[in-house]
Amino acid sequence: MAESRTFDVIIAGGGHNGLVTAAYLAGAGLRTLVLEAREFVGGCAVTEEIWPGYRVSTASYLSSLMQDKVVRDLDLERFGYRVDAKDPAFFSPFPDGRHLFMWQDRARTVAEIAKFSQRDAETYPRYEAHLEKLAVVAESLLLTTPPDFPPSGVGDIIEYLKLAGKLRGLSRAEIVGLVKVFTQSAADFLDEWFESEEIKVTLATDGVIGANGGPRSPGTAYILLHHCMGGVGGVRGLWGFVRGGMGAISEAIAASARSRGAVVRTHAPVAKIRVRHGRVSGVTLEDGEEIEAAIVASNLDPRRTFLKLMDATDLPSDFVAGIGKFRSEGTSLKMNLALSGLPEFKALPGSPGPQHKATMHLCPSIEYVERAWDDAKYGRPSRSPLIEMTIPTMYDASLAPVGRHIMGIFLQYAPYTLRGTNWDVEREPYAERVLDVIEEYCPNIRQIVIERQTLTPLDLERRFGITGGNIFHGEMSLDQMFVLRPLAGWAKYRTPVRGLYLCGSGAHPGGGVMGAPGHNAAREILRDR
Numbered sequence: 001m002a003e004s005r006t007f008d009v010i011i012a013g014g015g016h017n018g019l020v021t022a023a024y025l026a027g028a029g030l031r032t033l034v035l036e037a038r039e040f041v042g043g044c045a046v047t048e049e050i051w052p053g054y055r056v057s058t059a060s061y062l063s064s065l066m067q068d069k070v071v072r073d074l075d076l077e078r079f080g081y082r083v084d085a086k087d088p089a090f091f092s093p094f095p096d097g098r099h100l101f102m103w104q105d106r107a108r109t110v111a112e113i114a115k116f117s118q119r120d121a122e123t124y125p126r127y128e129a130h131l132e133k134l135a136v137v138a139e140s141l142l143l144t145t146p147p148d149f150p151p152s153g154v155g156d157i158i159e160y161l162k163l164a165g166k167l168r169g170l171s172r173a174e175i176v177g178l179v180k181v182f183t184q185s186a187a188d189f190l191d192e193w194f195e196s197e198e199i200k201v202t203l204a205t206d207g208v209i210g211a212n213g214g215p216r217s218p219g220t221a222y223i224l225l226h227h228c229m230g231g232v233g234g235v236r237g238l239w240g241f242v243r244g245g246m247g248a249i250s251e252a253i254a255a256s257a258r259s260r261g262a263v264v265r266t267h268a269p270v271a272k273i274r275v276r277h278g279r280v281s282g283v284t285l286e287d288g289e290e291i292e293a294a295i296v297a298s299n300l301d302p303r304r305t306f307l308k309l310m311d312a313t314d315l316p317s318d319f320v321a322g323i324g325k326f327r328s329e330g331t332s333l334k335m336n337l338a339l340s341g342l343p344e345f346k347a348l349p350g351s352p353g354p355q356h357k358a359t360m361h362l363c364p365s366i367e368y369v370e371r372a373w374d375d376a377k378y379g380r381p382s383r384s385p386l387i388e389m390t391i392p393t394m395y396d397a398s399l400a401p402v403g404r405h406i407m408g409i410f411l412q413y414a415p416y417t418l419r420g421t422n423w424d425v426e427r428e429p430y431a432e433r434v435l436d437v438i439e440e441y442c443p444n445i446r447q448i449v450i451e452r453q454t455l456t457p458l459d460l461e462r463r464f465g466i467t468g469g470n471i472f473h474g475e476m477s478l479d480q481m482f483v484l485r486p487l488a489g490w491a492k493y494r495t496p497v498r499g500l501y502l503c504g505s506g507a508h509p510g511g512g513v514m515g516a517p518g519h520n521a522a523r524e525i526l527r528d529r
């Protein structure tokens with residue numbers, strides 16, 4: 001057992017956000033310790049060699065949201081962080097044999113859209129410009145600490161006025177658009193712009209990734225916008241594959257943190273956050289080791305932090321009750337495949353092709369996705385799910401043995417809570433069903449699968465420690481966002497226990513590999529010193 005030592009600050013959990021907080025705090029001179037339960041850091045941003053020679057991004061698989069400021073401040077490129085922007089961005093094959101590509105080059109995308117609707121092709125550049133304007137405003141909030149809600153003093157009123165100031169430069173129509181994007185469904189939002197089902201469903205997928213809702217559920221338009229923030233290489237909205245897999249982001253952040261003096265320990269599960277006289281005093285590990293620190297920042301999701309690692313008596317009862325109602329059940333499932341070749345699409349035969357470099361969507365219409373959600377609403381995994389496939393080895397061949405590929409399958413909707421059964425029973429039969437669906441589009445899929453890993457929401461919870469398997473540490477719905485994340489009055493990374501902070505995705509601005517909650521929490525911790 002390692003000897004007990006005293007640190008200024010302990011970060012419970014070595015996900016990418018915890019590591020970001022650690023790097024900033026160590027850089028500010030605080031003796032900083034990161035305690036990660038697993039054998040490696042990164043949380044949901046990891047690369048794992050799950051089969052010999054295959055280095056798989058087992059959870060998150062694409063990068064875009066990572067904040068430029070964090071990349072610069074922590075010098076992540078020096079520590080190996082590099083992203084290859086996807087091009088084409090999307091490939092959607094349709095059951096009638098047609099297909100749609102979306103490219104980095106807008107003119108090529110417009111030409112593709114024209115295959116489905118001339119009117120939509122003309123609209124698309126205006127739609128993109130509109131979304132970009134809204135994204136700029138929303139993006140300016142990512143590294144902001146939300147003011148108290150309801151406002152409790154002059155300081156908060158000033159903060160709200162500053163927020164209102166961010167709307168300067170938007171036309172009346174754009175302000176209306178902003179309100180709509182925060183409240184509408186993705187389908188309603190897109191209906192206002194486009195007529196073609198194929199275009200709408202291709203764009204709508206971003207609105208339901210990780211969501212507890214279908215494209216017709218109010219609030220999903222914001223998730224669509226959330227996925228349009230950030231970019232790769234300074235180009236907004238682009239998503240890309242990280243060289244070395246998603247774990248390379250976390251490794252780069254960890255290396256940066258270590259270079260600033262942070263100590264990062266793995267195999268170190270925190271069992272308890274200790275409190276003395278209303279102040280945090282340190283943590284106890286599962287093996288009983290006690291480590292003291294006057295500051296603890298939790299990278300764990302809010303339910304796990306407050307309901308599992310703390311005594312309810314150390315927290316106000318209304319706070320405990322509020323966290324108990326923080327919705328954290330996920331509906332996403334991840335499959336990882338090792339492939340001996342590439343999938344051949346009926347809608348576009350030939351390998352390799354540009355389709356293999358894109359995010360490949362299998363979901364023919366908005367109604368199809370909505371029906372997929374209908375299943376999940378009643379506790380059934382979607383019989384015909386929305387499937388998003390990516391092949392990172394098309395950009396980084398070093399991730400798999402020569403001639404072999406990795407394919408990631410991200411799927412909506414697989415509800416955490418199943419009615420009348422459980423995921424340990426349903427996992428493999430459902431994985432077969434997923435392959436059936438893919439087979440409708442790619443008849444050779446079963447012949448090329450060498451290995452498969454299926455991570456149901458229950459497995460995501462068990463493996464990555466995310467409550468309910470929710471990929472964002474808690475639903476990203478309007479009532480759990482910004483000033484309300486995780487609870488009204490507690491959106492400033494502070495908690496009712498002095499010295500205890502949240503620094504993970506359960507805090508503003510939520511989930512995704514972006515480093516923003518970690519960055520913001522570090523700033524608030526330093527402000528309090």
Ligand SMILES: Cc1cc2nc3c(=O)[nH]c(=O)nc-3n(C[C@H](O)[C@H](O)[C@H](O)COP(=O)(O)OP(=O)(O)OC[C@H]3O[C@@H](n4cnc5c(N)ncnc54)[C@H](O)[C@@H]3O)c2cc1C
Pocket residue numbers: 012013014015016017018035036037038041042043044045058059060061062063064065268269270271299300332333334410460463464465466470471472473503504505506510511512513514
């Ligand atoms: C399947 C899946 C696909 C996704 N796809 C994408 C994507 O492509 N792009 C994207 O931007 N985002 C994606 N996301 C979302 C994104 O990965 C997460 O929102 C983000 O990585 C969360 O980071 P975090 O640092 O806040 O928390 P986490 O990554 O959850 O880190 C928390 C850490 O705490 C550790 N921990 C838990 N309990 C303890 C304990 N008791 N003691 C010590 N340590 C503990 C965990 O092991 C983990 O390392 C995906 C998520 C999932 C699950």
